[in-house]
Amino acid sequence: MKTPAISEEELHAYADGQLPASRAGEIAAWLEQDPAHAAELQQVRAWRAQNRALHAHYDPVLEEALPPRLAAAVLAGGEEYRRRDQGAAANAANAANSALWWRYAAMLLLTLAGGLGGWYLRDLSAGGNARTLVASAPVMLARQAAVAHTVFSADLRRPVEVGADQEQALVTWLSRRLGANVRAPKLAPLGYDLIGGRLLPGQSGPVAQFMYQDAAGQRLTLYVSRDQVQNHETGFRFAQEGRVNVFYWIDGQFGYALSGSLARPELSRIASSVYEQLAPVVATPAPAPAAPN
Amino acid sequence: MFGRKARLERQQRERQADEQAMLACLPRLRRYARALTGEREGADDLVQDTLERAWQKRDSWKRGTDMRPWLFAIMHNLHADQRRKPVLNTVELELEQAETIAAPAPASDQGLALDLEAALQALPAEQREVLLLVVLEEMRYEDVAVTLGIPTGTVMSRLSRARERLRHAMDGAGGLGGLGSAGSTLKVVK
Numbered sequence: 001m002k003t004p005a006i007s008e009e010e011l012h013a014y015a016d017g018q019l020p021a022s023r024a025g026e027i028a029a030w031l032e033q034d035p036a037h038a039a040e041l042q043q044v045r046a047w048r049a050q051n052r053a054l055h056a057h058y059d060p061v062l063e064e065a066l067p068p069r070l071a072a073a074v075l076a077g078g079e080e081y082r083r084r085d086q087g088a089a090a091n092a093a094n095a096a097n098s099a100l101w102w103r104y105a106a107m108l109l110l111t112l113a114g115g116l117g118g119w120y121l122r123d124l125s126a127g128g129n130a131r132t133l134v135a136s137a138p139v140m141l142a143r144q145a146a147v148a149h150t151v152f153s154a155d156l157r158r159p160v161e162v163g164a165d166q167e168q169a170l171v172t173w174l175s176r177r178l179g180a181n182v183r184a185p186k187l188a189p190l191g192y193d194l195i196g197g198r199l200l201p202g203q204s205g206p207v208a209q210f211m212y213q214d215a216a217g218q219r220l221t222l223y224v225s226r227d228q229v230q231n232h233e234t235g236f237r238f239a240q241e242g243r244v245n246v247f248y249w250i251d252g253q254f255g256y257a258l259s260g261s262l263a264r265p266e267l268s269r270i271a272s273s274v275y276e277q278l279a280p281v282v283a284t285p286a287p288a289p290a291a292p293n
Numbered sequence: 294m295f296g297r298k299a300r301l302e303r304q305q306r307e308r309q310a311d312e313q314a315m316l317a318c319l320p321r322l323r324r325y326a327r328a329l330t331g332e333r334e335g336a337d338d339l340v341q342d343t344l345e346r347a348w349q350k351r352d353s354w355k356r357g358t359d360m361r362p363w364l365f366a367i368m369h370n371l372h373a374d375q376r377r378k379p380v381l382n383t384v385e386l387e388l389e390q391a392e393t394i395a396a397p398a399p400a401s402d403q404g405l406a407l408d409l410e411a412a413l414q415a416l417p418a419e420q421r422e423v424l425l426l427v428v429l430e431e432m433r434y435e436d437v438a439v440t441l442g443i444p445t446g447t448v449m450s451r452l453s454r455a456r457e458r459l460r461h462a463m464d465g466a467g468g469l470g471g472l473g474s475a476g477s478t479l480k481v482v483k
Contacts, residue, residue: 016427018434054424062324067337074319078309082305
């Protein structure tokens, strides 16, 4: 066989799989079939061994759970643009811009609130009234839950920290970390099995996330936080974040949010069941929230 | 009024698409940053800076093209800035704490892994960048050249030097067979 001229650059490209198949075939033959090319063959093998070692060492990073602050950086940037777009549109329409004032006020509040804040601004600049400001903390709960849902439910390999096979350990652990008894409601009758849970950072303390999955692989997450400062109760509320629907409610210090990419009626049905199961068993049970629709 | 609504809707679609594209790139940005900086927290800081800068420079991204090289170029520029203007080093203690939280590498590979990390970090940064984009990101040489803003010839010479130095460093670190010292331990099968 005629020996094609081979440069070092081509050897790199060969080792990295960047050559067209025909040329790669020629080089493979040139390397393998002539003992005079043993040095080049060894070099290519050493390079490929390096490639494999680098992948073996760093590919596990791909499987790590994404730090919430990075997902937050993506969404906060989008939010910034949303405000800008809407602001530009409002100016173009020459709207009387009292909404702007609310946006600034909200931004200030947010800065004070810190953390993942910033997102409930969407409600403000859409409607722009004082009621929204009061309602901001529950909205934040929904938004955080939706982000956590998006980040972790998409994780095929490691969606949870502790699997449902260790449910008791999971519940004990999360209860200890939240400093209160938390429970994973049973949703199997509704077709959703618990697959496990994890601990997440919330606004001012730990947050528990339980994940469920149905036979088709559709995932639901229940987000349980204990840092609701208002210490009051809300009925069911509904929020939508992109493709994620969220039902959420606050019960004393506890905030609950059930997130999933399911139709609102089905999610509502499941949320009702979760609510019933988690409602504290006390002498005077809290009134059931208004039936969601 | 109609035009305004349509424009807002289009902008919203684009924003959401951009968010999704960035989220999709996140794991790879983190992997590259980890290998580039050799530390966990510093790497995520670099990724976060990259995301923030990306939104600031969003207009410079050609919609419809692959977002990945654009993001990597931003990260490269930020990292180059950091190198030119050294800041306080991350406190070593934080790194150790982070490592204990992270799942440890399998014990049998630990020595090899440490040597690989040390050897990689011993490379000049511009060689490390090229090597990592080629090997981990599996970028074509031309794309590496565009991402780093250097000629393809420079990519090739840096790649060649990086591989050679890595090989020597690994050999020097104890001649771990199969990785750096393949030349002396592997026999050509005829």
